[in-house]
Amino acid sequence: MENYEALVHQGFDGKPDTGDPAVLAWLIRRNGLEMSRISRGSHIGSVFSVAEIIAVLYTGILHVDPKNPQMPDRDRLILSKGHAGSAVYAALAETGFFPVEELKHHYENGSILSGHVSHKGIPGAEVSTGSLGHGLSIGAGMAMGARMNGEDWRTWVVLGDGECDEGSVWEAALQAAQFRLDRLVAVVDYNHMQSLFTVEKTLQLEPFEAKWKDFGWNAESVDGHDVRALRAAFERAMGNAGSGKPSVVLAHTVKGKGVSFMENNILWHYRTPQGEEYEAALKELEAQRP
Amino acid sequence: MRDAFVRALMEEMAVNDRIILMTGDLGFGVLQPIWDHYPDRIINAGIAEQGMVGMAAGLASTGKIVFVYSIGNFPTLRPLEQIRNDCAYPGANVKIVCVGGGFVYGSLGMSHHATEDMAIMRALPGVTCFAPGDPAEAEATTHAAVRTGGTCYLRLGRGNEPKVHEGPVDDWHLPAPLTIREGTQVALLSSGGILTQTAEAARMLEKRGISAEVVSFPCFKPMDQFAVKELSERFPILLTVEEHNVTGGFGSAVCEIVAELGNGCRVYRVGLHDLYTAVVGNQQYLREVYGMDAESIADRAEALLHEKRTDA
Numbered sequence: 001m002e003n004y005e006a007l008v009h010q011g012f013d014g015k016p017d018t019g020d021p022a023v024l025a026w027l028i029r030r031n032g033l034e035m036s037r038i039s040r041g042s043h044i045g046s047v048f049s050v051a052e053i054i055a056v057l058y059t060g061i062l063h064v065d066p067k068n069p070q071m072p073d074r075d076r077l078i079l080s081k082g083h084a085g086s087a088v089y090a091a092l093a094e095t096g097f098f099p100v101e102e103l104k105h106h107y108e109n110g111s112i113l114s115g116h117v118s119h120k121g122i123p124g125a126e127v128s129t130g131s132l133g134h135g136l137s138i139g140a141g142m143a144m145g146a147r148m149n150g151e152d153w154r155t156w157v158v159l160g161d162g163e164c165d166e167g168s169v170w171e172a173a174l175q176a177a178q179f180r181l182d183r184l185v186a187v188v189d190y191n192h193m194q195s196l197f198t199v200e201k202t203l204q205l206e207p208f209e210a211k212w213k214d215f216g217w218n219a220e221s222v223d224g225h226d227v228r229a230l231r232a233a234f235e236r237a238m239g240n241a242g243s244g245k246p247s248v249v250l251a252h253t254v255k256g257k258g259v260s261f262m263e264n265n266i267l268w269h270y271r272t273p274q275g276e277e278y279e280a281a282l283k284e285l286e287a288q289r290p
Numbered sequence: 291m292r293d294a295f296v297r298a299l300m301e302e303m304a305v306n307d308r309i310i311l312m313t314g315d316l317g318f319g320v321l322q323p324i325w326d327h328y329p330d331r332i333i334n335a336g337i338a339e340q341g342m343v344g345m346a347a348g349l350a351s352t353g354k355i356v357f358v359y360s361i362g363n364f365p366t367l368r369p370l371e372q373i374r375n376d377c378a379y380p381g382a383n384v385k386i387v388c389v390g391g392g393f394v395y396g397s398l399g400m401s402h403h404a405t406e407d408m409a410i411m412r413a414l415p416g417v418t419c420f421a422p423g424d425p426a427e428a429e430a431t432t433h434a435a436v437r438t439g440g441t442c443y444l445r446l447g448r449g450n451e452p453k454v455h456e457g458p459v460d461d462w463h464l465p466a467p468l469t470i471r472e473g474t475q476v477a478l479l480s481s482g483g484i485l486t487q488t489a490e491a492a493r494m495l496e497k498r499g500i501s502a503e504v505v506s507f508p509c510f511k512p513m514d515q516f517a518v519k520e521l522s523e524r525f526p527i528l529l530t531v532e533e534h535n536v537t538g539g540f541g542s543a544v545c546e547i548v549a550e551l552g553n554g555c556r557v558y559r560v561g562l563h564d565l566y567t568a569v570v571g572n573q574q575y576l577r578e579v580y581g582m583d584a585e586s587i588a589d590r591a592e593a594l595l596h597e598k599r600t601d602a
Contacts, residue, residue, distance in 0.1 A: 076351075119380060126351075127380070134376055137341045141348020144333075148310075149352055168372075171341030178336070 004104040008034055011289060018059070018094045021227040022290040025055035029258050031090035031103055033281055036272045039107030041115050045256040045268035046084040046160070049191040049224070053158060053251050054079075056230040057187075058091045061238075063153065066096035069123040073153050076142050078127045080135025081160035081189060085117035088125065097124035133166025135159065136186060140176040143184040143246075154183045154238065162194030165203045170215070176246040177216030184246040185237045186217075189224065191255040193266055212248045224251025259284050291446040291483065292320050292389050294425035298432035299357060303328055308353055309436065312346055314339050314360040320389075320449070321359070343369035343384070347376035350383040355436060361390045362402045366411055366443070377441040378416040384442075385435045386411075391421060391445040391482050392533025393567070393576040400567045403576075404445070408481070409538025411443040412511045418464065419511035421445040421540070423485025426455040427508040430462045434509070438464065447483030448573075454485050454506070465509040467517050473503035476591050477525040479518075481507040481540040484533040487577060490584035491531075495591055502591060510540050518547045522555035527594050529558050531587055533577065536561040558594055560587055 008030050009016055018024050032047035058064075062075045079088045086106060093100045105111035112121035116130030129135055139157035146153055163169060176184050190208070192199045199205055212219035218240045222233040230251065237247035255269070256262030259281045273281050300323060303309045311324055311332045324332045335342035339360060346356040358365055365386050366373070377384040388404060395402035411419050418438050420431035428446055435442045454470060462468070470485070471492050480488035485506050492502040505521065507513070521528060528548065530541035541559030548557050560582050569579055577583040581590070 128375065131371055131375055133340070134344055134372060137344020137372070138348040138351075138376055140341070141345035142351055143348070144345065145349045145352025145354055148330075148349075148354070155348075168340040168344065171336075171338035172344065175335060175338060175341045175345060179333075
């Protein structure tokens, strides 16, 4: 196989500046496209919608150290929508947790990189997910454990909007508020599309922000592709420590964001870009290179 | 067994501040001593078992040993996927505690009868499973659950069961079974609170001139392969007894071992034969209806021995 890292970093002058959230978001999409092509794996639409959310978290929001992934006071990130795992894999690899070259083994027999995010063998991945509705409860437990231990690290949980159909999300929402877990931050990738239809045609979540507020959370909505707005919202959520309430950021996104024919198209929850489609997607991404 | 569990857990909590107890809004009165002594280490998670077990997994990742308490099927079947994915897979130090294994909540109805839990929990890789037979075994298995890393299942009976062991079960190490009574003609293997009926059946058999050995298995996963092998070599018939469906439960675990030995030992499983309860009654009444009270166990053992003699 070709040198994978050289391929995805083609066009950058030297090593890409992965401390820049726009660069990291672009690399998440670039890797997402390549991993989907090589593996013929699905969920590229979700990877593209969550790209800025993950990129902003890994550029100065999460207190983590790629050289010491098990650092005791690290912030914990749980990707509860585990099907967008390649976005986290890409962010971890590009920020130095493991070699970028490893990404080409996504989905491969004998590889560590399963389609849904796994913690086994992957430095920096905290929790294995894939079945929806698990992550927020685990995050609530982590946040409670940190408080019991007198530690001040934060727990971040990235949820999907379709995932919020699961009753367990709302069990966790009640529990996190009841136990005043104000170092827990949830981020919803609100791309309005789920597996068959739109959110609106499936189980309507609106008034979504009001729901979270009614459940006792700090909640705000933000453009989930605007890295500055995301960072500001995340910083406000971090500032809510001490408020006695957990925080949620509803990040309004577009499924398939970045490739015109994938945007808002359910097909790309499943389809993998090959041949001309791959070339066309790559061309569009190249035009957006930061 | 409930009170024995609480007593043993409080002994452990006194010397190990990593231990936390979560309850799914149950344990009125029973857990009161823990609320009184350790109010910061007991959490009522509400009637939200999936959230409770997910939180337990998260707490365990921060170094806690988390006991999760509920009754009947609520701590197992309801949050099953959280136990599988979030606890057992990463090896989280979470101990699932069920009060009311079998027909304990008899007259409350089938929703409250835990009769598939042993099979289901036993099927999960990485889960150590305990089903103590009396209060002394409940204490011993509670201590063992604290000592055993990773995810455990502790299937208790109710409160105020009669003692089978005269004194405490000291120096017990899983998965060893405990011989309650020695015999020569048939062995009665029992796991869980049905032990009182199993032991009583052996006394009845003695009066009928039949010598039955009684062996309690407070741990049903892992199974003590060597002990089962030894029993299958000493006895032509093993009768397994569980207050549970025979599909996949304790008797199945014994069968799996004996079948692979191929030594001709016959195993008969006493338990619910692929049924849900469909009558109303208290625990003892239901045991009688479904053939797992002492007399039914004794009758079954006697009939099997008679068949064996007739065959010979």
